[in-house]
Amino acid sequence: MPNADFRVRVEKIISQLPADKVTTYGDVAALAGSAYASRVVGGIAHYGNPELPWHRLVNRRGGLAVGFPGGPDVQRQLLLQDGIQCIDNKVVNFEDLRWHPNFL
DNA sequence: CGAGTGACCGCAA
DNA sequence: ATTGCGGCCACTC
Numbered sequence A: 001m002p003n004a005d006f007r008v009r010v011e012k013i014i015s016q017l018p019a020d021k022v023t024t025y026g027d028v029a030a031l032a033g034s035a036y037a038s039r040v041v042g043g044i045a046h047y048g049n050p051e052l053p054w055h056r057l058v059n060r061r062g063g064l065a066v067g068f069p070g071g072p073d074v075q076r077q078l079l080l081q082d083g084i085q086c087i088d089n090k091v092v093n094f095e096d097l098r099w100h101p102n103f104l
Numbered sequence B: 001c002g003a004g005t006g007a008c009c010g011c012a013a
Numbered sequence C: 001a002t003t004g005c006g007g008c009c010a011c012t013c
Helices: A002-015 A025-032 A038-047 A072-081
Strands: none
Touching: A002 A025, A002 A038, A025 A038
16 A cells, blocks of 8 residues: 555655755655645645655756745745755755665 | 645746 | 647645
């Protein structure tokens, strides 16, 4: 029953995400099993465990999530607390800060 | 239980 | 460069 597994995988990946790195919905979705299920990742973020650091998830361009609770400003503040700078709703040095999965 | 929703991604006009 | 559309799949109503 791989239906609920997807959410578990995604949450595990997020929980193992280093504090000083960011990742994309697409990457998480791909690691969880479906490369194009990035929407599901967003959905899980919306309805899933709020304790996980969802603010480290950005879109493919490194931009902040639009539908984030409170708007991109909140996410920018959370990222700043993790030492990640954002300009114009985009992560600075995004390609450099982008998390590289190790457990392939 | 069925249909709709969505914090996205990639490609076609 | 922008706009539009399909697809992915768990979750809510």
